[in-house]
Amino acid sequence: MSYISTYCHISLNQCFVDGKQTHQFNSLSIDQFLKDLYTALSLDYPKFYKMDRLTKLAFIGTELLKKEHPEITMYNDNEIALLFGNNNSSALTDINFKESYQNGGSPSPSLFVYTLPNILLGEIAIRNKWYGENMFIVNENFDSVYFINYVNILLNKNAEAVFCGWLNVNDEMVEAFLFFVSKKDIIQLNLPFEKSKLIELYQENKL
Amino acid sequence: MITYIGAENIISPLGVTSQENFNKIKQAKTGIACYQEVGFGKENIYLSKFKTQTNFYDLIVSCLQAVIAESITNLIFDKKTLVIISTTKADIQENIASPILFSVNKLKQEFNLYNTPIVVSNACISGVLAMNTANNYLKAGVYENVFIIGADVISDFVLFGFQSLFAISEMPCQPFDKNRKGITLGEGAGGVLMSINKNVYKSICFEFVEGTSSNDANHISGPSRTGEGLFRSITNTLELANLNPSDIDFISAHGTGTTFNDEMEAIAFGRLKMNKIPLNSLKGYFGHTLGAAGLIEMAICIQSLRNNIAIKSLGYHHQGTSEKINVTTQNINMEINTILKTASGFGGCNASAIIRKLK
Numbered sequence: 001m002s003y004i005s006t007y008c009h010i011s012l013n014q015c016f017v018d019g020k021q022t023h024q025f026n027s028l029s030i031d032q033f034l035k036d037l038y039t040a041l042s043l044d045y046p047k048f049y050k051m052d053r054l055t056k057l058a059f060i061g062t063e064l065l066k067k068e069h070p071e072i073t074m075y076n077d078n079e080i081a082l083l084f085g086n087n088n089s090s091a092l093t094d095i096n097f098k099e100s101y102q103n104g105g106s107p108s109p110s111l112f113v114y115t116l117p118n119i120l121l122g123e124i125a126i127r128n129k130w131y132g133e134n135m136f137i138v139n140e141n142f143d144s145v146y147f148i149n150y151v152n153i154l155l156n157k158n159a160e161a162v163f164c165g166w167l168n169v170n171d172e173m174v175e176a177f178l179f180f181v182s183k184k185d186i187i188q189l190n191l192p193f194e195k196s197k198l199i200e201l202y203q204e205n206k207l
Numbered sequence: 208m209i210t211y212i213g214a215e216n217i218i219s220p221l222g223v224t225s226q227e228n229f230n231k232i233k234q235a236k237t238g239i240a241c242y243q244e245v246g247f248g249k250e251n252i253y254l255s256k257f258k259t260q261t262n263f264y265d266l267i268v269s270c271l272q273a274v275i276a277e278s279i280t281n282l283i284f285d286k287k288t289l290v291i292i293s294t295t296k297a298d299i300q301e302n303i304a305s306p307i308l309f310s311v312n313k314l315k316q317e318f319n320l321y322n323t324p325i326v327v328s329n330a331c332i333s334g335v336l337a338m339n340t341a342n343n344y345l346k347a348g349v350y351e352n353v354f355i356i357g358a359d360v361i362s363d364f365v366l367f368g369f370q371s372l373f374a375i376s377e378m379p380c381q382p383f384d385k386n387r388k389g390i391t392l393g394e395g396a397g398g399v400l401m402s403i404n405k406n407v408y409k410s411i412c413f414e415f416v417e418g419t420s421s422n423d424a425n426h427i428s429g430p431s432r433t434g435e436g437l438f439r440s441i442t443n444t445l446e447l448a449n450l451n452p453s454d455i456d457f458i459s460a461h462g463t464g465t466t467f468n469d470e471m472e473a474i475a476f477g478r479l480k481m482n483k484i485p486l487n488s489l490k491g492y493f494g495h496t497l498g499a500a501g502l503i504e505m506a507i508c509i510q511s512l513r514n515n516i517a518i519k520s521l522g523y524h525h526q527g528t529s530e531k532i533n534v535t536t537q538n539i540n541m542e543i544n545t546i547l548k549t550a551s552g553f554g555g556c557n558a559s560a561i562i563r564k565l566k
Contacts, residue, residue, distance in 0.1 A: 089307055113372075140312070152347070156347070
């Protein structure tokens, strides 16, 4: 038996944790919104400003959940696995990197590094000193069956908890659904990690 | 429950079957050659590149067909069969808007696959991670057969990117050597079939014992100075496999040829007391094929088990790491039963896997 201990949704100017709104902004751009959220969470982590948009989103979502529920950090450093995915890999940064070397410019090393989607897993691992299993997948849509199967596999193998994320960004939209699955129901929301529940939570707050 | 592995294929500038590739590298032939004025600043660059322009989709199709040809009829259509694709940038040159899923969706239709393929895109460990994932699915009983195909092609995008990081070697790469100057990019595809059934293979198959991954939690584009993630991954894999370091006959390391990566690997092997075990990097033959590397190198590992030959680490002459490791300077005919395959990549990721002959 495993549980969705906590989860959050982030969309432009809005954040919800465990189904309840925690933040609302009137930021005029996605980048400004992510910056405003960083400020609202009183974070002091200058590396944040170097990250690309997708990584910022993953990072800030993780910090948001930790702020609401510090319990999720109470694991040994190798007990938390990271399982993230999206449908367009690092597309936004890919385009930005390509533009950096076209039309007379030079290829930007700081952009190139973020043209791998799993870099965001590295950023989360570095911030939290989490040494567990990592995997990033690319899929057309949020696949509840994939997450149910593979999270349970990791929990039965060598993880006590699996921190999952489905996130997409482009020029117009930002979407993040992060959920923390653990063997123990550490926050006691009583949300069993089952397909129907996962789909229900994924669709929550989707307008 | 045993996970089997076999039906391996490699499509590289050296050949289109795993045997052909193995025979070429046995003779120290390399796919690496110098290409004139292809760098961002019109530099001449060493690459392991196909003679004709090759696209990602054609590579994964050819590789999958080759693996299918080495397995029993109609296995690919089975409801309990999955395809996993391992890649970093896929078709980035031609289709930046959808470099991965456009090709993968086409593949699903073309082969009439029952299950939607899973795409692992986890930098340079994608291939090993894809095989670990297959093993996990098989042992959990979710699927019975998994075809794993890894592929990447050389593009301006990737070449210019690595040039911007000053990571491209001016000479063919020399993994673990004291004169190593960086990586040489390569392109190609590698594929294997993993299954819970021994009888799905046309030739002899092997056991995929275990595999795990671990993050360095240290830096996104530089490896840990202590080899922490690689150390932890190998430790976990050995433990789950119920094996000791001394049970490993040979190591197929990642060995990119960059100063920091190779040093990190040597330190991790030293910490594990595995530095006497014969070890190679295959990057001197195939270049660094990114998402294909894990699969191509695993296919060569399987060939090493079939032939009992440990392949020489091309480009290595003098110890170039602070920790002494046993890099092969010639092909060695030896009884090989158990091989450790490792990989490390950007994002601080590390993966390891163990294969062995069936008892």
